[in-house]
Amino acid sequence: MIKIELERVDGDYGFEAKDANGHTVRLDTSVEGGGTNFGVRPMQMLLMGLGGCSGIDIVSILKKQRQTIEGFSMKIEGEREAGKEPSIWKNVTIVFELTGNIDPDKAKRACELSMDKYCSVAETLRRAGGELKWEVRVNQLTIDNKQ
Template sequence: MQVELTRVDQDFHFQATGASGVAINIDGSPDIGGHNAGARPMELLLMGLGGCSAIDIILILKKQRQQITSFDIKVNAEREKVGDASIFKSIQVHYILGGPLDADKVKRAIDLSLEKYCSVATILYKTATIDYTFEIVG
């Protein structure tokens, strides 16, 4: 896997592109001279966790013939200083799924994703605890 980053301005704004060809903007916070022109790198990690687990969950539930009519995810994290870095200490994921879904199947799909399939979760577990809640609406 390869990604490329190209600096867009004279500060911290970069455009990143992966093998898919889709561009993502990355920028630093205004506190350090960024311009809010993109996501922060640590935000991207949390987005990656949400996206990775969502893909797993959808694949698992589709195999079980569960119909998902909507799917939202909220990810919150707390960080702690370790040396000069600020790493994730705890992550809370809240899944909001819509449709005529079996709650036991949804829970099992989430467990399988976070404990077995999601590579991003596997990486983040090295420094953080990951807890989740879910709700089914509609």
């Protein structure tokens, strides 16, 4: 069982979350919502988790295939349901950008495996009704655009 602890630490809405290993993350709401911009919004944290989860999968897959990753970044955009409470993620798009000595077909397949099979965060968002799309770029060339 995973255990997370949160403690209110800044203003009305600022919290520090800590995992069992002592790693911390600061969370808050917007200034407009009464917060102080102390940390990440909880819904943004879900998208960060998606990037981290899929990124770890993709690196693991490509390393097993002896691909040399020199750089790896992601850009994630999401759209939430309008006018609803709770307002869950409706659409999420990720652009995976890899550089190095990487076979484009292997990069495409690694991203597919992560997003369709291995990434638990992706599956969690999907089960909540979210639509996930992604694009794969290797050395600045678009390889795959899963729309």
